[in-house]
Amino acid sequence: MGLCCGGTPSGGGGGAGGSGGSSRKQYWGMLMLLAVACSGLYVMLYYRATLTTPSLLLFPRLAHRFRSTDDGNANNTSLLISQPPSASSSLPLSAAFAKKTSSAGSEMIKASPGSSLNLPSSQEALKAAILNGTSLPLLTLFSTWAERDDLQLVRNLTLRNWGQLKPFIRPVLFTNSSKLEAQARSHGWETLPVSKVAIGVPILKYMYLDAIKKFNSTLYSFANGDIIFTHSLVDSLQAILSDRSLPLDKNHLLVVGQRTNVGMVKDTEAATFDAIAKVAKARGKLFTTMAEDFFITDRQFDWNSIPGVVIGRVAYDNWLVLHAIQQKYVVVDVTKTVLAVHQTSKSGNFEGFTHANSSYNDLMLKKLYKRIHYMGGCVDCAPWRTLKTAEGRVVVEKRAKKAKHC
Ligand SMILES: *[C@@H]1O[C@H](CO)[C@@H](O)[C@H](O)[C@H]1NC(C)=O
Ligand SMILES: *[C@@H]1O[C@H](CO)[C@@H](O)[C@H](O)[C@H]1NC(C)=O
Ligand SMILES: *[C@@H]1O[C@H](CO)[C@@H](O)[C@H](O)[C@H]1NC(C)=O
Ligand SMILES: *[C@@H]1O[C@H](CO)[C@@H](O)[C@H](O)[C@H]1NC(C)=O
Numbered sequence: 001m002g003l004c005c006g007g008t009p010s011g012g013g014g015g016a017g018g019s020g021g022s023s024r025k026q027y028w029g030m031l032m033l034l035a036v037a038c039s040g041l042y043v044m045l046y047y048r049a050t051l052t053t054p055s056l057l058l059f060p061r062l063a064h065r066f067r068s069t070d071d072g073n074a075n076n077t078s079l080l081i082s083q084p085p086s087a088s089s090s091l092p093l094s095a096a097f098a099k100k101t102s103s104a105g106s107e108m109i110k111a112s113p114g115s116s117l118n119l120p121s122s123q124e125a126l127k128a129a130i131l132n133g134t135s136l137p138l139l140t141l142f143s144t145w146a147e148r149d150d151l152q153l154v155r156n157l158t159l160r161n162w163g164q165l166k167p168f169i170r171p172v173l174f175t176n177s178s179k180l181e182a183q184a185r186s187h188g189w190e191t192l193p194v195s196k197v198a199i200g201v202p203i204l205k206y207m208y209l210d211a212i213k214k215f216n217s218t219l220y221s222f223a224n225g226d227i228i229f230t231h232s233l234v235d236s237l238q239a240i241l242s243d244r245s246l247p248l249d250k251n252h253l254l255v256v257g258q259r260t261n262v263g264m265v266k267d268t269e270a271a272t273f274d275a276i277a278k279v280a281k282a283r284g285k286l287f288t289t290m291a292e293d294f295f296i297t298d299r300q301f302d303w304n305s306i307p308g309v310v311i312g313r314v315a316y317d318n319w320l321v322l323h324a325i326q327q328k329y330v331v332v333d334v335t336k337t338v339l340a341v342h343q344t345s346k347s348g349n350f351e352g353f354t355h356a357n358s359s360y361n362d363l364m365l366k367k368l369y370k371r372i373h374y375m376g377g378c379v380d381c382a383p384w385r386t387l388k389t390a391e392g393r394v395v396v397e398k399r400a401k402k403a404k405h406c
């Protein structure tokens with residue numbers, strides 16, 4: 001859902017309200033062409049010269065419709081000033097960090113549900129510890145979607161795939177539909193009601209806040225409902241959480257990565273992690289660095305003060321990454337080590353441009369922060385990244401230099 005090159009609300013988007021339905025579809029072809037054709041110009045005008053409001057160039061008819069709605073506790077100035085989180089109250093992983101440091105060397109550190117970083121070093125031990133309740137799941141991974149006949153297979157494959165990541169990952173569907181709830185539960189998912197919407201679409205921050213309130217885990221993430229993962233996600237999260245060179249005791253964490261687009265993923269192609277890796281290799285295409293489809297944060301991340309952006313509409317992803325980088329959070333790009341396959345459906349890869357209210361987030365953010373250098377919120381602007389060693393181990397390294405567009 002990058003502002004420039006669009007994204008994919010086809011899974012996560014549409015949201016509880018399921019807006020942007022068939023009446024919009026007819027614009028699809030035209031808008032996609034427009035989006036692609038304009039993106040070069042758009043980047044130039046917008047990101048380099050910051051001339052004018054690009055969304056108005058693309059969507060003049062939406063401009064006058066904007067009303068300020070839920071902007072949460074968003075602060076007008078927080079984007080302009082880099083403020084590392086205050087030292088006391090919100091130390092992200094510090095308690096656990098201290099514990100980990102003090103008992104370095106012991107392989108299985110005694111855990112309590114509240115202390116998050118007590119990671120057994122082997123995955124088997126971690127699995128056993130999560131199952132017997134002495135370790136927390138690594139990640140609560142949530143999504144939300146509306147019923148849509150054309151996406152039944154996509155959702156079924158996502159439900160099955162995220163279920164296969166248990167117990168390391170706890171999948172959660174936000175929905176008010178009893179039918180979707182039953183479907184999700186049959187795949188071992190938890191469900192929660194959608195507590196807050198705007199323009200008929202779930203507001204991102206409340207999903208995080210609700211998930212954090214309801215479930216204990218070390219990390220939390222929204223992901224679009226058409227993204228399927230492999231065990232590489234678990235490997236990378238474990239590597240990040242156990243890397244002592246990362247200042248996770250002082251700063252919040254945000255983990256993002258590029259997705260790999262695969263058209264029309266079949267049931268068998270998504271049946272196992274190996275099958276997913278195989279189809280990604282055979283027909284996958286790494287998508288732009290300008291879109292993010294998942295946002296893994298620590299439990300104390302400042303979700304309370306994040307503006308009320310909604311999923312499935314452009315701009316929120318880049319803004320969130322930009323915000324985290326400006327706040328000097330530990331932002332890690334896991335593109336090289338996490339396979340996140342986007343099940344590209346007929347709606348394509350640029351659906352974020354075709355929904356009703358597609359500029360909703362952009363307009364809200366502009367109102368709050370005036371100028372936003374969205375390009376600074378690209379995946380490759382993350383100060384850290386993961387890499388794989390020759391032996392296949394995941395390591396984290398600080399990026400040597402910033403990309404120009406950042
Ligand atoms: C969202 O889109 C709908 C339908 O196009 C429109 O009626 C409404 O005013 C829009 N709302 C906002 C906040 O832009
Ligand atoms: C989460 O952990 C805290 C203690 O660390 C506990 O008080 C709380 O009940 C737990 N919440 C859930 C939903 O398990
Ligand atoms: C839970 O599993 C871990 C890992 O196998 C083990 O070390 C620990 O003793 C178990 N704890 C309990 C209470 O069963
Ligand atoms: C998806 O799963 C549901 C059951 O949860 C099933 O009724 C439906 O036929 C499946 N659809 C596809 C296209 O796989």
Ligand SMILES: *[C@@H]1O[C@H](CO)[C@@H](O)[C@H](O)[C@H]1NC(C)=O
Pocket residue numbers: 016176193194195196197
């Ligand atoms: C979903 O249900 C909850 C109650 O379970 C309600 O508070 C909430 O407003 C509903 N959300 C929507 C979008 O209707």
Ligand SMILES: *[C@@H]1O[C@H](CO)[C@@H](O)[C@H](O)[C@H]1NC(C)=O
Pocket residue numbers: 076367368
């Ligand atoms: C942001 O702050 C400026 C002054 O610093 C103020 O004029 C403006 O109304 C504020 N905007 C919002 C959305 O709070």
Ligand SMILES: CC(=O)N[C@H]1CO[C@H](CO)[C@@H](O)[C@@H]1O
Pocket residue numbers: 072073074075076077
């Ligand atoms: C909710 C909140 O913290 N808002 C603050 C953001 O900034 C404005 C000034 O621009 C303050 O008045 C608000 O208190």
